[in-house]
Amino acid sequence: MVHLIKSIEAHRDKVWSVSGHANLPLLATSSTDQTCNLYKLSCRKNFPLISKLQDAHKRSVRSVAFKPPLGGADTPDTDYIDLPALAAGSFDSTISVWGIDEPEDQFEDDEYENDADKHDKQVQILTSPQNDWNLMAIIEGHENEIKAVAWNYKGNLLASCSRDKTIWIWETDPETLEEFECISVLSDHDQDIKNVTWHPTQNILASSSYDDTIRLYKQDENDDDWSCVGVLNGHDGTVWCSAFEHPKAPSSSEGKVRLVSASDDLSVRIWSCKETVNNEEDYERNSALPSSIKYVAKEMTWELELVLPSVHEYPVYSVCWSKESGKIASAGSDGKIAIYKQNENSNDWEIESQYSSAHGVSEINCISWCKLEEGDEVLVTAGDDGHVNIWDPSIAKREDQ
Amino acid sequence: MSDEVINANPTIINVESLPTRLGAYESAQTAVKSKLLDTFTSLSLFQTENLSSPELTGESSDNWSDDDEPEEEIDAQEIFDLIGSISDPEHPLTLAQLAVVNFADIHVKNGPDKHKDLSEVLIKITPTITHCSLATLIGLGIRVRLERCLPPRFRIRILVKEGTHESENQVNKQLNDKERVAAACENEQLLTVISQMLGSCK
Numbered sequence: 001m002v003h004l005i006k007s008i009e010a011h012r013d014k015v016w017s018v019s020g021h022a023n024l025p026l027l028a029t030s031s032t033d034q035t036c037n038l039y040k041l042s043c044r045k046n047f048p049l050i051s052k053l054q055d056a057h058k059r060s061v062r063s064v065a066f067k068p069p070l071g072g073a074d075t076p077d078t079d080y081i082d083l084p085a086l087a088a089g090s091f092d093s094t095i096s097v098w099g100i101d102e103p104e105d106q107f108e109d110d111e112y113e114n115d116a117d118k119h120d121k122q123v124q125i126l127t128s129p130q131n132d133w134n135l136m137a138i139i140e141g142h143e144n145e146i147k148a149v150a151w152n153y154k155g156n157l158l159a160s161c162s163r164d165k166t167i168w169i170w171e172t173d174p175e176t177l178e179e180f181e182c183i184s185v186l187s188d189h190d191q192d193i194k195n196v197t198w199h200p201t202q203n204i205l206a207s208s209s210y211d212d213t214i215r216l217y218k219q220d221e222n223d224d225d226w227s228c229v230g231v232l233n234g235h236d237g238t239v240w241c242s243a244f245e246h247p248k249a250p251s252s253s254e255g256k257v258r259l260v261s262a263s264d265d266l267s268v269r270i271w272s273c274k275e276t277v278n279n280e281e282d283y284e285r286n287s288a289l290p291s292s293i294k295y296v297a298k299e300m301t302w303e304l305e306l307v308l309p310s311v312h313e314y315p316v317y318s319v320c321w322s323k324e325s326g327k328i329a330s331a332g333s334d335g336k337i338a339i340y341k342q343n344e345n346s347n348d349w350e351i352e353s354q355y356s357s358a359h360g361v362s363e364i365n366c367i368s369w370c371k372l373e374e375g376d377e378v379l380v381t382a383g384d385d386g387h388v389n390i391w392d393p394s395i396a397k398r399e400d401q
Numbered sequence: 402m403s404d405e406v407i408n409a410n411p412t413i414i415n416v417e418s419l420p421t422r423l424g425a426y427e428s429a430q431t432a433v434k435s436k437l438l439d440t441f442t443s444l445s446l447f448q449t450e451n452l453s454s455p456e457l458t459g460e461s462s463d464n465w466s467d468d469d470e471p472e473e474e475i476d477a478q479e480i481f482d483l484i485g486s487i488s489d490p491e492h493p494l495t496l497a498q499l500a501v502v503n504f505a506d507i508h509v510k511n512g513p514d515k516h517k518d519l520s521e522v523l524i525k526i527t528p529t530i531t532h533c534s535l536a537t538l539i540g541l542g543i544r545v546r547l548e549r550c551l552p553p554r555f556r557i558r559i560l561v562k563e564g565t566h567e568s569e570n571q572v573n574k575q576l577n578d579k580e581r582v583a584a585a586c587e588n589e590q591l592l593t594v595i596s597q598m599l600g601s602c603k
Contacts, residue, residue: 210574361515361516361519362553
């Protein structure tokens with residue numbers, strides 16, 4: 001049974017979105033109150049507030065996303081000190097990008113006895129409330145409300161989507177974040193786009209929409225243009241959110257890309273792509289070939305794999321897929337948290353646990369798997385009650401709590 | 402909004418024939434409309450200050466705490482009283498008078514435990530004409546009114562009554578999309594219009 005570790009009274013209005021940093025114990029939240037908050041995901045320190053990001057937006061901040069570490073979350077580039085940074089998308093049609101200056105406390109190698117000590121010290125410095133979080137950029141381009149922002153796995157591409165029915169892909173230098181150049185505007189959806197999400201190890205983007213579909217995009221391998229390579233039809237209502245399975249998740253099988261989606265039709269669905277998708281290495285190898293024999297990106301063939309067992313009684317607003325456990329969690333208007341688990345010997349999924357009234361009688365807008373400083377994986381939820389709740393998802397209640 | 406009146410000759414229901422909690426309303430027969438609405442309000446179990454705040458900039462339903470919540474259940478009459486008094490955006494009449502809001506089309510389902518169970522209100526509105534471009538605005542006005550007045554355990558569903566609007570599905574989808582409603586409520590122009598509509602609410 002899921003149980004509550006901590007309830008943070010984070011905002012004085014709806015909390016729309018939460019995002020955990022890939023390898024630092026940091027949590028960002030965003031709200032109707034036009035601000036974002038940063039917390040340290042540390043149980044022993046009782047989840048302290050680190051910074052408030054304000055005065056950048058004139059309307060609700062709908063979405064917040066931490067930039068992944070340089071080199072990607074799975075293979076962080078250790079040559080650089082990776083300073084945490086995040087993007088926030090607002091109903092005021094702009095995106096703000098925030099980061100910290102390099103801390104004055106420095107990381108002299110000889111000070112530490114071993115790498116682990118050095119790493120610990122770095123984490124403490126980078127997550128310290130002493131750091132000033134500065135507004136680094138305001139990105140303009142969308143006509144109206146931004147509904148979501150998301151970074152690709154390397155942090156050099158930022159995608160944003162809006163009620164204006166477009167997705168913009170912005171390219172930046174992930175180290176300096178100095179300029180954001182729009183490299184593509186995708187207008188394939190017929191309606192409001194609710195969410196965008198990237199594959200955790202490849203440049204595949206998925207978007208969910210008010211037009212009841214999910215679309216997938218890749219970069220053409222001949223030119224650099226982005227194009228829609230798949231449409232997932234099946235939901236009978238707005239698709240609010242989707243999330244890719246990490247190829248290293250225990251639920252994953254090789255050569256299969258899977259996506260989970262949550263909808264206004266109360267269902268949570270898993271989609272899978274039959275075709276093996278080219279990885280970056282293939283791409284580089286192919287680039288050396290003459291264009292006549294180069295592999296050309298063709299449509300990805302996606303199909304509905306299954307509909308997860310029904311739990312929700314009202315729209316499902318958010319869904320997330322754990323890299324660590326391979327479990328899926330969903331939440332929405334009914335205030336319930338559901339955790340689903342794939343059976344070991346079959347492709348069937350079952351409800352591992354569910355928890356009602358997770359934010360009292362309020363709706364839950366966002367759910368996300370995050371990692372505590374202590375190393376435990378937790379679920380974080382954002383509610384209309386202004387609270388951010390942190391949950392221990394383990395079935396057996398831990399003895400020390 | 403355009404100056405052109407969309408439905409120039411709507412059917413109007415006499416205020417005295419609208420459903421009310423009053424058993425006998427002889428006294429109300431002679432009363433002016435505003436007086437009757439006052440009576441509605443005084444019968445309401447809500448604190449008046451919660452009801453009489455049509456301005457949209459203030460607090461939302463946050464001022465509801467469990468302590469000052471009425472013990473008695475919220476019923477269809479309560480909802481009718483709350484939204485029937487909203488003004489039509491183009492006529493100097495209320496939604497009840499125009500039969501856009503009808504008592505029979507309001508359904509309330511109260512959850513067993515108000516502290517943790519959800520309750521539900523379903524309202525079907527009847528636009529005065531089938532191509533009424535103001536249906537979405539009317540629905541939004543109703544939603545804003547209820548979100549302000551009802552405790553947060555309520556899930557509000559507003560639909561256009563079957564067969565009364567040519568783009569029924571489109572209007573329904575928009576009115577029940579939480580994010581679109583939240584964004585609309587941050588639009589100054591729209592807020593001004595809605596404040597005017599709610600100005601007649603007591």
